[in-house]
Amino acid sequence: MNSLLVNKLIDILLLDITFMITIGVAAMLLLAAGFLLLMMVNQRKKWLLQKQMSQLKEHQQNQLIESAVRSEEGERHRIAEMLHDEVGALLSSSRIFLVEMNTNNLSEDDKQDHAKVKEMIDESIQKVRTISHNLHSTILKEFGLNEAIRHFMKKITGGTVVNSTVDLDDEYQISNAETDLAVYRIVQELVNNLIKHAHPKLINIKSTLTEKELKFTILHNGDGLTQEQFEELRFKPAGLGLKNIQNRIILLKGNILFTQLGTGTFTIQLTIPVII
Amino acid sequence: MGKILEGVLDWSEVWATLIPLIVFIWIKPRAIWTRPLLIYLLIALLLGVVVDITWKSKELGIKDWVEKTFWWLYHGKYLYTLIFYNINSFLRLLLFAWFFYMVNPLYKKTYIVITGVFLIGVIINFIFFESIVLSFSSRLFTIEAAIILFYCLLYYYTVNMNDEIKSPLALPPFWIVMGLTLYTSVNFLIFLFYNYLINAETNYAISIWNVHNLIYIVLMIFIAIGFKKAK
Numbered sequence: 001m002n003s004l005l006v007n008k009l010i011d012i013l014l015l016d017i018t019f020m021i022t023i024g025v026a027a028m029l030l031l032a033a034g035f036l037l038l039m040m041v042n043q044r045k046k047w048l049l050q051k052q053m054s055q056l057k058e059h060q061q062n063q064l065i066e067s068a069v070r071s072e073e074g075e076r077h078r079i080a081e082m083l084h085d086e087v088g089a090l091l092s093s094s095r096i097f098l099v100e101m102n103t104n105n106l107s108e109d110d111k112q113d114h115a116k117v118k119e120m121i122d123e124s125i126q127k128v129r130t131i132s133h134n135l136h137s138t139i140l141k142e143f144g145l146n147e148a149i150r151h152f153m154k155k156i157t158g159g160t161v162v163n164s165t166v167d168l169d170d171e172y173q174i175s176n177a178e179t180d181l182a183v184y185r186i187v188q189e190l191v192n193n194l195i196k197h198a199h200p201k202l203i204n205i206k207s208t209l210t211e212k213e214l215k216f217t218i219l220h221n222g223d224g225l226t227q228e229q230f231e232e233l234r235f236k237p238a239g240l241g242l243k244n245i246q247n248r249i250i251l252l253k254g255n256i257l258f259t260q261l262g263t264g265t266f267t268i269q270l271t272i273p274v275i276i
Numbered sequence: 277m278g279k280i281l282e283g284v285l286d287w288s289e290v291w292a293t294l295i296p297l298i299v300f301i302w303i304k305p306r307a308i309w310t311r312p313l314l315i316y317l318l319i320a321l322l323l324g325v326v327v328d329i330t331w332k333s334k335e336l337g338i339k340d341w342v343e344k345t346f347w348w349l350y351h352g353k354y355l356y357t358l359i360f361y362n363i364n365s366f367l368r369l370l371l372f373a374w375f376f377y378m379v380n381p382l383y384k385k386t387y388i389v390i391t392g393v394f395l396i397g398v399i400i401n402f403i404f405f406e407s408i409v410l411s412f413s414s415r416l417f418t419i420e421a422a423i424i425l426f427y428c429l430l431y432y433y434t435v436n437m438n439d440e441i442k443s444p445l446a447l448p449p450f451w452i453v454m455g456l457t458l459y460t461s462v463n464f465l466i467f468l469f470y471n472y473l474i475n476a477e478t479n480y481a482i483s484i485w486n487v488h489n490l491i492y493i494v495l496m497i498f499i500a501i502g503f504k505k506a507k
Binding site: 017018021022024025028029031032033035036039040042043044046047050 | 432435436439440441442443444445454457458461462464465466469473476477480484487491
């Protein structure tokens with residue numbers, strides 16, 4: 001009787017153990033699968049949150065850049081107006097007085113000085129006009145981006161050893177005044193930098209318009225930059241001009257690429273998305 | 277049908293191991309972390325083949341040859357292949373610790389210390405407490421599974437801390453760690469009670485080992501996917 005009871009107890013115990021192990025194994029499988037699933041869902045959520053945060057950060061950064069660029073443009077406009085309307089007007093009035101001066105009673109030396117002063121005032125008027133124009137291009141406003149670039153290139157390389165050619169796509173019409181101004185400033189800064197640092201003998205500016213983008217290619221034979229050098233320089237305090245270029249490109253959601261084509265031949269490709 | 281399924285599961289430790297090996301030969305992944313896995317797969321294949329041909333020698337008609345070649349596995353008239361399982365478990369931990377050392381190097385010292393202590397423990401266990409030849413070491417298998425599971429958790433922690441990862445499934449080692457997690461967690465209880473079950477409930481022990489074999493197939497498929505993604 002006792003041995004029968006013991007055998008029955010052993011049977012129950014064994015059944016319980018096998019049952020418990022089976023349940024335990026199934027539970028472990030569910031636990032592991034559930035953990036893995038939760039981990040993947042959590043990771044995706046975290047990534048989405050991180051993405052949203054970086055988008056927000058980028059948006060804030062763009063707003064800061066935009067406000068800095070706008071304030072810079074406003075200041076340029078103000079200085080240009082003051083130079084043109086106040087200094088320019090003062091110089092023009094001085095010139096009128098100088099021209100109307102009776103020089104008959106002056107000695108030969110004084111006459112020469114008078115002519116010299118008139119010449120210097122003329123030169124000053126011209127310089128004020130040039131600076132004012134560079135700070136705020138009326139041509140850009142009146143005749144559009146292409147004409148402003150042609151005019152700028154003619155003025156900056158005229159009378160120098162730099163030979164420039166401009167081949168712009170006339171299909172491009174004014175799409176957005178702010179975009180045009182930003183592109184103009186980028187081209188202006190790039191060409192100024194080229195003349196100042198790269199000392200090229202030839203600069204060629206070409207633009208092509210496609211359905212989605214406006215592409216500028218600046219080809220030159222000076223001592224140009226590679227993309228790595230550009231990336232390095234724009235983070236240096238001295239590379240303020242390059243930083244401004246990069247800021248404007250960020251605002252335009254465009255792209256800039258510095259490439260060395262061969263010995264002494266470089267290109268700068270500027271790509272701007274446009275809506276036609 | 278049942279016989280075929282039984283045969284497929286019995287031989288799974290051989291044919292399933294071939295899946296990642298074939299993928300490895302086909303893809304030739306360059307990632308350095310695939311090396312310990314390749315070594316493990318080759319060892320597992322060799323041990324799997326030896327276990328299965330000695331165990332199934334009668335069905336295969338090679339009983340005499342097995343008796344002559346593997347005479348040292350016989351104790352009395354009984355054949356003991358448990359030594360291969362024990363060696364497999366011991367080498368598996370070493371090689372997967374090496375794998376984790378490479379894919380999650382943040383915890384290098386942890387792997388070295390834990391694996392070192394485990395090695396010492398294994399040696400002491402087989403010298404003083406259990407026979408490496410005559411017993412299935414539930415202690416070895418269970419502790420090995422727990423340690424690998426712990427290494428998996430460390431890996432998940434590192435992945436979870438990295439906000440740059442959009443989907444962990446894009447990481448080739450993640451597939452292998454996922455396979456290891458399933459393998460060790462599901463088999464933990466099987467390993468823990470297996471020594472007892474062999475003696476007390478042999479039929480159940482044989483049946484539950486099929487669950488091990490199924491999860492082993494899953495592990496091998498996940499390793500193969502990891503290799504494929506590591507191209």
